[in-house]
Amino acid sequence: MPDSLNPKVAPAAAIGEPVRFRGGGFTVKRHSWAALAAFALLIAVWEGASRLGLASPLFLPPPSAVGHALAGMVTDGSLWLNLKASLARIAVGWVMGTAGGMLVGFAMGIFSTARAVGVPLVSAFFPIPKIALLPLFILWFGIGEPSKFATIGFGVFFPTVIATYSAIDSVPRNLIRMAQSFGLPWRSILRSIVLPGALPGILAGFRITASIALILVVAAEMIGAEYGIGAFVLMAGNLMQTDTLLAGVLVLSLLGLAIGTVLSQLERRLLNWR
Amino acid sequence: MRLLVSDLTHRYDDLTVLDGIDLTLAEGEILAVIGPSGCGKSTLLGIAGGIVAPTSGSIRVEGEVPDGCLNPITFIFQDFALLPWRTVEDNIALVLEHHRLSTAERRERVDSGLRRMGLSEFRNALPKQLSGGMRQRVGIARALAVRPAMLLLDEPLSALDAQTRELLMDDFLELWRREKTTALYVTHNLDEALRLADRVCVLSRRPGRIRELVTIEEPRERRQEPSAQAHLAEVRDRLWHLMKAEAQMADREIARA
Numbered sequence: 001m002p003d004s005l006n007p008k009v010a011p012a013a014a015i016g017e018p019v020r021f022r023g024g025g026f027t028v029k030r031h032s033w034a035a036l037a038a039f040a041l042l043i044a045v046w047e048g049a050s051r052l053g054l055a056s057p058l059f060l061p062p063p064s065a066v067g068h069a070l071a072g073m074v075t076d077g078s079l080w081l082n083l084k085a086s087l088a089r090i091a092v093g094w095v096m097g098t099a100g101g102m103l104v105g106f107a108m109g110i111f112s113t114a115r116a117v118g119v120p121l122v123s124a125f126f127p128i129p130k131i132a133l134l135p136l137f138i139l140w141f142g143i144g145e146p147s148k149f150a151t152i153g154f155g156v157f158f159p160t161v162i163a164t165y166s167a168i169d170s171v172p173r174n175l176i177r178m179a180q181s182f183g184l185p186w187r188s189i190l191r192s193i194v195l196p197g198a199l200p201g202i203l204a205g206f207r208i209t210a211s212i213a214l215i216l217v218v219a220a221e222m223i224g225a226e227y228g229i230g231a232f233v234l235m236a237g238n239l240m241q242t243d244t245l246l247a248g249v250l251v252l253s254l255l256g257l258a259i260g261t262v263l264s265q266l267e268r269r270l271l272n273w274r
Numbered sequence: 275m276r277l278l279v280s281d282l283t284h285r286y287d288d289l290t291v292l293d294g295i296d297l298t299l300a301e302g303e304i305l306a307v308i309g310p311s312g313c314g315k316s317t318l319l320g321i322a323g324g325i326v327a328p329t330s331g332s333i334r335v336e337g338e339v340p341d342g343c344l345n346p347i348t349f350i351f352q353d354f355a356l357l358p359w360r361t362v363e364d365n366i367a368l369v370l371e372h373h374r375l376s377t378a379e380r381r382e383r384v385d386s387g388l389r390r391m392g393l394s395e396f397r398n399a400l401p402k403q404l405s406g407g408m409r410q411r412v413g414i415a416r417a418l419a420v421r422p423a424m425l426l427l428d429e430p431l432s433a434l435d436a437q438t439r440e441l442l443m444d445d446f447l448e449l450w451r452r453e454k455t456t457a458l459y460v461t462h463n464l465d466e467a468l469r470l471a472d473r474v475c476v477l478s479r480r481p482g483r484i485r486e487l488v489t490i491e492e493p494r495e496r497r498q499e500p501s502a503q504a505h506l507a508e509v510r511d512r513l514w515h516l517m518k519a520e521a522q523m524a525d526r527e528i529a530r531a
Contacts, residue, residue, distance in 0.1 A: 177325050178355035182345050182369040182420065192368060196359045273359040273400050 061243040069247040078232070083251065085227035086217050089145065093152025094213045101157040101209075102202070105164020109198070110190070115165065122161055130155035131219045138224065148220040155216045156209040163208070167201025168194060200274065203267050210259045218252065229255075275337040275346060275423040275456050276301050277322060282331035284317050290481035291317050294331075297475065297484065299424075301337055302454040304494075306467035308517060309477030309485075310524035315460040316428055318482070322458055323347050323426045339423050344373050348422035352429040354409045356401040356416075363388065363397040366416045387415030391445070407438035414445065425457040431466060443469050447494060464513055468506055469497060476516045479524035485516050 043063045049055045050062030057065065073079035107114040108122075130151055137147040137154075171194050179189045221230025229248055236245035277299035284292040291314035299305050307315050320326030321333055324347065339346050349355075356365050366384045375383070388394045391411040401409055410430060417425060431439040443466065450457070450470075461467055467474045468490065476485040490509055492502045 174351065174353055174355050175357060178349065178351060179368075181323050181325050181347075181349045182416075184369070184372055188372050192371070193357065196357070271359075273402065 058240065058242060061246060065243040066246045066250060069241075069243040070250060073244070073247055073251075079251065082227050082229050082232045082248075083255075085225070085231075086221065086229045086255075089148050089152060089217050089220070089228065090213045092145075093149045093217070094156050094209065096149060097153035097156025097213075098160050098206070098209065100153070101160025102164050104157075105161040106168065108161065109165040109168025110194070118161070118165075122158055126158040126162070130216060131223075134220055134223055143224050148217070148225070151220050152213050152216045155212045159209050159212060160205055163205025164198065164202055167198035167205070170201055171197035200267075200271055203263070203270065206266075207260070207263055210263060211256065214252070214256055214259070275335050275339065277424065277456065277458065278332075278334045278336065279318075279322070280332050282318070282321065282333060283329050284314065284321065284326070285329045292321075292328075293481040293483050295482070295484060299456055299458060302456055303473065304450060304457045304459060304471050306459045306461060306471035306474045307477060308461055308464065308467055308474060308513065309482060310479045310517070310521040311462070312480050312524065313477045313520075314480065314482035315462075315477060318477075319349075319426045319428050319458060319460050323349055325349075335424070337423075340421060343421045343423050345369065345420040346423040348417045348420055348425055350410075350413050350417050350425060350427045350430045352432050354401075354406075354413045354433075356409055356412055358401050361398050361400055362393055362404070362412050365401070365412055366419050369416055369420055383419045383421075387419045390418065390449075391415040405438070406434045407442060410434065410442060411445070414449070418449075422455060425455050425459075427457060427459045427461075429461055430459075431463070432461070439463075439466070446470055450494070464510060464517075467513070468510055470494065474509075474513060476513060476520075479520045479527065485520065488513060488516075 046055075046060075047062045047064060050057055050060065050065075055062075061069075070079070104114075104118060108118040109115070133154065134147060134151045137150045141147040141150055175193050175197065176189060179193055184192070217228065218230035218233070221228035222234045225231040229252055233245055233248035233252075236242070236248060277297075279295055279297040279299075282292055282295040282297075283290065291312070295318065297305075307318060309315050317326055321328045335346065357368065360368065363384055366387050367380065370380050370383060385394075388397055391414055393408065393411055393415060396404060396408060401412070404412070410433075413430070431442055434442065447470065449455070459466070459470060471490060472494070474488045474490065476488065477483065478485045488509060490497075490506070492505050496502050497506060
């Protein structure tokens with residue numbers, strides 16, 4: 001090849017020299033302290049800004065004030081009172097939506113007729129922001145708990161349907177053919193192959209629906225509830241108690257984190273075969 | 275058990291993959307089916323095993339089913355088809371679950387499969403912890419657990435490396451020495467056909483038709499011996515001659531499609 005066509009690329013080694021290492025980078029390294037340091041820095045800057053008078057403590061109370069407010073919530077019992085109300089709504093709504101969604105999702109995953117009917121319906125209802133239906137649910141079920149359960153349940157239902165039937169679609173066909181070739185009856189195939197094979201997809205759906213439930217419970221409680229973290233945050237805002245408000249937000253963040261951790265544990269336990 | 279295939283044709287929509295296949299598989303015979311990619315080898319096997327419905331033609335079995343046989347026609351798969359969430363022993367037990375067996379017999383069927391395939395110490399392992407060769411041994415143990423009358427092997431060694439392939443071929447030879455199970459062995463590897471088969475059926479490129487049926491005269495047990503090599507080389511040449519042209523043309527047709 002003529003030299004003019006040969007681009008100048010540094011060779012791995014000059015003749016007689018050791019081979020130069022050139023395979024570095026493009027990998028992920030663990031920095032266990034970086035995350036902690038970032039949090040510490042953020043809190044320090046925030047606290048500092050407040051102490052130095054750079055931020056008004058009314059509009060952006062310092063972390064110490066938020067911590068103080070949180071401690072107050074613990075001692076006067078308002079934390080547990082409100083958390084209990086929110087948790088109950090999430091639990092009931094999520095379980096209802098998940099049970100219904102899995103039932104319909106399984107039907108759609110297994111029976112073509114159910115799918116033919118279900119897919120267009122799900123596609124039509126899924127994009128509705130479910131909180132928009134709360135006023136209707138209040139008319140139907142009253143201002144109390146049932147309308148909140150319905151909003152959360154409805155919000156959880158559609159993503160669960162989609163996650164479930166997609167999970168069934170992703171069960172390897174070769175395993176089903178294998179089972180058929182050994183004469184396993186339909187019900188055994190469902191129990192021993194389809195169900196465990198769909199589990200990863202269903203659990204991934206839980207992650208999505210848990211966060212949806214958290215959003216919807218706060219929104220529903222802001223529209224009309226005596227207790228609940230959403231109601232608590234709204235009330236604090238109305239009273240200009242921004243430290244209490246942020247303490248409520250912190251509780252929500254920790255709640256989301258806790259739910260995520262529980263789901264991770266569940267996945268690790270149930271999907272150890274992956 | 276014998277297998278009789280007559281005038282079998284299979285189409286996927288308007289793509290004909292098998293065209294007028296006539297074939298008889300004798301009791302205890304091992305017939306290798308070779309042919310270029312896409313010639314319908316696996317489809318033929320699927321039809322023989324009742325998991326693909328043929329477009330036309332018939333496929334029948336005759337003969338007696340041995341005692342204790344739970345699934346006369348049994349597959350061994352290229353991709354092993356193991357349930358990743360079940361341990362080795364539970365993967366084998368899967369195919370016994372829907373049969374009425376005593377606990378002792380269930381155990382015995384699983385254990386003897388594990389023992390024969392050298393898997394006893396891996397009985398509680400998950401498939402992800404095993405090498406490819408060990409996974410296929412689980413596939414074989416699972417097939418043996420139902421005491422099959424006929425084995426359908428769909429490129430069982432294609433996903434394995436060359437050394438593992440040799441080892442598993444020895445396992446198959448041992449299996450057939452003891453069991454004499456009739457077998458249809460689909461492969462695109464001439465060495466496997468020459469080591470294991472009594473006859474080799476060469477399929478043409480798509481639509482798959484039988485180009486030729488070649489009998490390997492040398493008995494299986496003697497094929498490693500020097501005296502057998504001349505005959506095997508001759509058969510090999512003949513098979514390769516038949517396959518080469520088909521494979522080349524198939525290659526070009528695929529490139530054009």
